[in-house]
Amino acid sequence: xxxxxxxxxxxxxxxxxxxxxxxxxxxxxxxxxxxxxxxxxxxxxxxxxxxxxxxxxxxxxxxxxxxxxxxxxxxxxxxxxxxxxxxxxxxxxxxxxxxxxxxxxxxxxxxxxxxxxxxxxxxxxxxxxxxxxxxxxxxxxxxxxxxxxxxxxxxxxxxxxxxxxxxxxxxxxxxxxxxxxxxxxxxxxxxxxxxxxxxxxxxxxxxxxxxxxxxxxxxxxxxxxxxxxxxxxxxxxxxxxxxxxxxxxxxxxxxxxxxxxxxxxxxxxxxxxxxxxxxxxxxxxxxxxxxxxxxxxxxxxxxxxxxxxxxxxxxxxxxxxxxxxxxxxxxxxxxxxxxxxxxxxxxxxxxxxxxxxxxxxxxxxxxxxxxxxxxxxxxxxxxx
Amino acid sequence: xxxxxxxxxxxxxxxxxxxxxxxxxxxxxxxxxxxxxxxxxxxxxxxxxxxxxxxxxxxxxxxxxxxxxxxxxxxxxxxxxxxxxxxxxxxxxxxxxxxxxxxxxxxxxxxxxxxxxxxxxxxxxxxxxxxxxxx
Amino acid sequence: xxxxxxxxxxxxxxxxxxxxxxxxxxxxxxxxxxxxxxxxxxxxxxxxxxxxxxxxxxxxxxxxxxxxxxxxxxxxxxxxxxxxxxxxxxxxxxxxxxxxxxxxxxxxxxxxxxxxxxxxxxxxxxxxxxxxxxxxxxxxxxxxxxxxxxxxxxxxxxxxxxxxxxxxxxxxxxxxxxxxxxxxxxxxxxxxxxxxxxxxxxxxxxxxxxxxxxxxxxxxxxxxxxxxxxxxxxxxxxxxxxxxxxxxxxxxxxxxxxxxxxxxxxxx
Numbered sequence: 001x002x003x004x005x006x007x008x009x010x011x012x013x014x015x016x017x018x019x020x021x022x023x024x025x026x027x028x029x030x031x032x033x034x035x036x037x038x039x040x041x042x043x044x045x046x047x048x049x050x051x052x053x054x055x056x057x058x059x060x061x062x063x064x065x066x067x068x069x070x071x072x073x074x075x076x077x078x079x080x081x082x083x084x085x086x087x088x089x090x091x092x093x094x095x096x097x098x099x100x101x102x103x104x105x106x107x108x109x110x111x112x113x114x115x116x117x118x119x120x121x122x123x124x125x126x127x128x129x130x131x132x133x134x135x136x137x138x139x140x141x142x143x144x145x146x147x148x149x150x151x152x153x154x155x156x157x158x159x160x161x162x163x164x165x166x167x168x169x170x171x172x173x174x175x176x177x178x179x180x181x182x183x184x185x186x187x188x189x190x191x192x193x194x195x196x197x198x199x200x201x202x203x204x205x206x207x208x209x210x211x212x213x214x215x216x217x218x219x220x221x222x223x224x225x226x227x228x229x230x231x232x233x234x235x236x237x238x239x240x241x242x243x244x245x246x247x248x249x250x251x252x253x254x255x256x257x258x259x260x261x262x263x264x265x266x267x268x269x270x271x272x273x274x275x276x277x278x279x280x281x282x283x284x285x286x287x288x289x290x291x292x293x294x295x296x297x298x299x300x301x302x303x304x305x306x307x308x309x310x311x312x313x314x315x316x317x318x319x320x321x322x323x324x325x326x327x328x329x330x331x332x333x334x335x336x337x338x339x340x341x342x343x344x345x346x347x348x349x350x351x352x353x354x355x356x357x358x359x360x361x362x363x364x365x366x367x368x369x370x371x372x373x374x375x376x377x378x379x380x381x382x383x384x
Numbered sequence: 385x386x387x388x389x390x391x392x393x394x395x396x397x398x399x400x401x402x403x404x405x406x407x408x409x410x411x412x413x414x415x416x417x418x419x420x421x422x423x424x425x426x427x428x429x430x431x432x433x434x435x436x437x438x439x440x441x442x443x444x445x446x447x448x449x450x451x452x453x454x455x456x457x458x459x460x461x462x463x464x465x466x467x468x469x470x471x472x473x474x475x476x477x478x479x480x481x482x483x484x485x486x487x488x489x490x491x492x493x494x495x496x497x498x499x500x501x502x503x504x505x506x507x508x509x510x511x512x513x514x515x516x517x518x519x
Numbered sequence: 520x521x522x523x524x525x526x527x528x529x530x531x532x533x534x535x536x537x538x539x540x541x542x543x544x545x546x547x548x549x550x551x552x553x554x555x556x557x558x559x560x561x562x563x564x565x566x567x568x569x570x571x572x573x574x575x576x577x578x579x580x581x582x583x584x585x586x587x588x589x590x591x592x593x594x595x596x597x598x599x600x601x602x603x604x605x606x607x608x609x610x611x612x613x614x615x616x617x618x619x620x621x622x623x624x625x626x627x628x629x630x631x632x633x634x635x636x637x638x639x640x641x642x643x644x645x646x647x648x649x650x651x652x653x654x655x656x657x658x659x660x661x662x663x664x665x666x667x668x669x670x671x672x673x674x675x676x677x678x679x680x681x682x683x684x685x686x687x688x689x690x691x692x693x694x695x696x697x698x699x700x701x702x703x704x705x706x707x708x709x710x711x712x713x714x715x716x717x718x719x720x721x722x723x724x725x726x727x728x729x730x731x732x733x734x735x736x737x738x739x740x741x742x743x744x745x746x747x748x749x750x751x752x753x754x755x756x757x758x759x760x761x762x763x764x765x766x767x768x769x770x771x772x773x774x775x776x777x778x779x780x781x782x783x784x785x786x787x
Contacts, residue, residue: 037712038674039691044603048679048689108674108689108713115653115673126652126677187646187771188683264620341685342612343619346603453556459668462661463556464726477556481706509711510669512595512703 001149004378005371011223015370019363026360029353030105038108041354046346047337049106051330051358056102058208058329059365060133060179061201063095065209066140067172068239074165080232083380087213087220087228089144090372092172096137098365105357125181132175139168144372152379176201183336191269191336194257200250201328207243208324210236211317216373218314225384226377230310237313241301244320248294251327269335272345280345283334286326293323417500420492425485436486437468437475448505451479480511488514561728565747567643567663568720569776570734571758572636576742583611583634586743589736593721595709597697606688608718609638609733618767630781636733636743639686639718640767640775641665647678647687656715663748663776664720674713683771687717720745748776 008016033040043050069088072078104110121127143165150157180198187193194200214236217228258266271277273287297319306312339345350358426434436443438450454477457463466477476482487493490513498505558564577583590596590609597606611634615622622631645665647656655671656678658664679687693712703709707723710716721731729735734743746755755778758764764778 037690037692039604039712043691045605045679045688046603046685048676103675106675108676108715109672109711110674112653112671112673115655115671119653119671121652121654124650124652124677126650126675130652182677183680186650186681186683187773188768189680336680341619341683342616344616455670457556459666459670460657461556462558462562462659462722462726464559464562465557467555467557469555474557476559480708506711510708512705512708 001145001152001375001379002371005374008374012370012374016367019367019370022363023360023367026357026363029356030360033105033353033357034110038106040351042349042351044346044348046340046344047334047348049333049337050348051350051354052102052106054329054333055358055361056099056106057179057201057333058325059095059099059102060176061205061324061328062209062212063092063099063133063136064172064176064202064205065213066092067169068206068210068236069213070165070172071169072235074162075169078235080229080235084213084217084228084232086144086148086376087216087373088209089140090376091209091213091216091369092140093137093144093372094365094369096133096140097368098361099133100137101361101364102358105361125178125185129175129178129182132171132178136168136171136175139164139171143168144376148376148379151383154383173202176205183332188341189336190263190265191332194254196250196253200247200254203243203247203250204324204328207240207247208321208328210239210243211320214240214317215314215321218310220373220377224377225381233310233313234308237301237307237317240317240320241298241307244294244298244301247324248298268339268343272338273331273335277339277345280338280347282347282349283331287331290323290326290331293319294327297323414500417497418492419496420489421487423486423488423493425488435468435471435473437466437473437482438470442470451507454479479507484514489516490514491516559726559728563725563728563730565662565753566749567747567776568641568725569663569746569748569755569778570638570720570731571744571755571764571778571780573742573744573758573780574630574633574635575780575782576740577634577636577737578740582737582740582742583636585736586636586733587611589732590718592702593704593707593724593732595694595698595702595704595707597694597709598699599694599697604691606690606694606716608688608716609636611635612637618765621765635779637684637686637767638733638777639665639720640684640773640777641718641720643774643776644772646681646683646773650677650681652677659722662725664722665717666719666722667715667717669708669710669714669716672714674715676715678715683768683773684775687715689713689715 041050041052066088069081069085073081073085104113107113116127116130143161146161147157177198180201183189183192184194184197214233217233217236221227255270258270268277272280273283274291275281276284297316300306300312300316300319307316334348338347421434438446443450454466457466458477464476464478466475467473468475484490490508587609591598591607594608596608599605613632613634614626614630617635617637641664643663645656645658648658648665651657652675653671653673655668655673657666657668659666674689676689679689690710690712695709698709721729721733724731730738731743731745734745737743744754744758746753748755750756758780759778762780763782764780766775766778769775
């Protein structure tokens with residue numbers, strides 16, 4: 001089936017070459033990071049995780065969101081998703097690949113990565129994260145590939161796939177719950193020490209992922225003969241709406257708890273992110289942008305007549321995606337580290353090498369996504 | 385066979401790349417490693433006491449495993465003393481302080497063979513190697 | 520040698536094939552070697568090492584400098600000079616930063632701005648150990664020291680996020696250029712880039728029968744007392760049972776093993 005990715009239009013190949021070029025540049029910069037150390041990033045003793053781990057966290061959410069297509073289709077027989085479940089599964093594959101790469105580029109001693117398997121440590125959440133992520137990657141590759149293979153041959157998928165799909169439905173929330181536990185189980189990091197962390201992660205995942213899928217479906221409609229169908233896109237729009245509202249609600253709970261309790265340690269990270277502390281406020285404009293995007297997108301999405309227009313829906317989806325990318329891929333991580341355990345402020349801002357490596361990992365993700373979608377769309381075009 | 389031309393060319397390129405290390409190094413005479421034991425500390429020892437913590441034969445093949453066990457024992461179990469199964473003598477388990485005290489000629493004792501075998505142990509990224517005069 | 524080379528290769532080979540990546544082989548080997556690896560007879564032992572720091576007795580800048588430089592020299596701690604990439608095992612912090620939330624407006628100026636010596640707390644319930652995915656940081660069951668195995672650390676920095684005391688430092692780049700050659704301790708390793716490090720209660724000195732370097736350096740002040748918390752007759756226990764002491768962030772339940780005396784007066 002993979003051979004379908006080897007034939008394509010000039011535009012397809014230009015896009016692939018463009019991604020390869022970014023990956024190449026990023027790889028060279030990574031070699032430098034490998035040689036010099038993580039000192040070439042903006043991270044520090046006080047803010048010891050940054051953009052890389054932020055992207056990892058955000059993308060685990062995007063990966064988990066595949067379940068938002070698979071679950072309604074397989075458990076509730078929501079037929080309009082039949083055509084696009086494969087898009088969700090392949091988006092999950094690309095996202096998990098990016099997650100793993102972001103962890104890898106964040107490691108101080110990447111050559112020792114196998115130590116996690118050589119010395120398995122069940123009391124570490126990171127060990128479980130490695131387990132659930134690789135399991136999820138495998139599940140989605142197996143399910144997506146088998147179903148697509150059956151479709152291309154015009155036969156019904158094998159019977160054993162059904163239980164595997166059910167397993168992947170249960171598995172999806174686990175990957176993001178475990179990722180939330182990386183943060184919410186640490187004493188002394190007030191910003192993360194919250195029981196709603198996993199719930200907030202899932203809500204933001206189930207809005208950001210489907211928002212990206214809406215945009216991807218619209219791009220596919222323009223560039224290929226594959227049309228997800230208006231109904232499917234509108235269904236996705238509803239999912240984005242409800243979960244984005246849930247996400248904003250959960251964030252509001254955090255703000256209430258911090259400020260009504262008036263406990264300094266709980267208020268400080270919010271103050272740093274949205275107002276700045278002691279003249280340090282590098283993230284303030286970004287965080288307000290995230291808030292603004294969230295409010296505007298929610299208003300657009302809750303009005304049925306606006307959401308019904310595909311252009312407006314796409315715009316609102318882009319706002320949702322951006323808002324959550326800032327909030328989770330950046331602010332959430334930095335906010336956990338500022339102020340530091342001594343109640344001092346050290347600020348973080350990514351450096352150029354860090355940004356280039358990050359872009360290159362995204363390019364790898366888009367390359368995987370492009371190849372997988374090319375195969376999927378080619379199969380659908382042949383069958384249709 | 386469809387596309388036989390492409391397949392055969394592809395196969396040839398593949399075989400060419402895979403066997404690259406062989407013909408790249410073919411015909412190059414690489415000198416056999418020549419380990420030296422003539423450090424001042426060793427020379428001062430009486431002939432009968434010139435014995436490593438284990439037999440020469442074991443050390444040749446198993447020094448990496450021994451060092452691995454040493455480091456786990458020292459760092460993780462807090463044991464510092466190694467009783468040689470060869471001589472029964474007691475040694476402090478320390479690469480930097482015990483091994484390199486006798487074998488202070490790292491270039492001739494470690495590097496010579498490691499370079500020949502193209503293995504790059506990262507011991508010296510952390511452990512301080514003995515100061516040697518440039519040869 | 521109780522196991523010859525052939526046996527070793529056989530065990531390592533079989534266990535690798537079985538997919539244990541050689542770990543089974545290693546543990547078997549270790550068993551067969553265990554009887555031949557011993558503690559040194561002069562080693563200092565305790566069930567629970569702890570430190571009491573009597574702040575009142577550290578009266579001059581020189582005391583702090585002596586303790587810190589003794590520690591940093593003994594362990595080849597680099598002086599990077601850039602606070603963002605700084606590595607520190609033992610350092611100074613004022614009361615309000617060492618004990619955030621415990622400061623108040625009207626407290627004696629002498630305490631508010633007094634520097635406190637900070638180090639790894641060697642917690643009884645260390646969160647850093649809980650989160651480490653490779654057991655590179657672990658608590659020694661024999662004496663309670665929270666150790667860092669620099670050979671095994673993968674540099675994920677989860678422990679730095681987990682430590683509520685800011686006691687852990689990461690090597691953002693090769694630390695060697697930042698260690699002056701004349702300051703180098705030839706008997707102790709340096710670190711490599713990409714690993715996390717911290718105070719280890721001088722486990723390497725205890726093994727040789729010596730007190731920690733910082734304790735030794737300011738011995739004449741008697742400000743730093745190191746001993747066995749599980750022994751009711753130890754000096755640390757005697758001090759703690761007769762003086763009011765505080766620990767950093769006790770509300771987090773990590774149970775630090777470093778105690779501070781701020782009053783100094785007997786209060787039995």
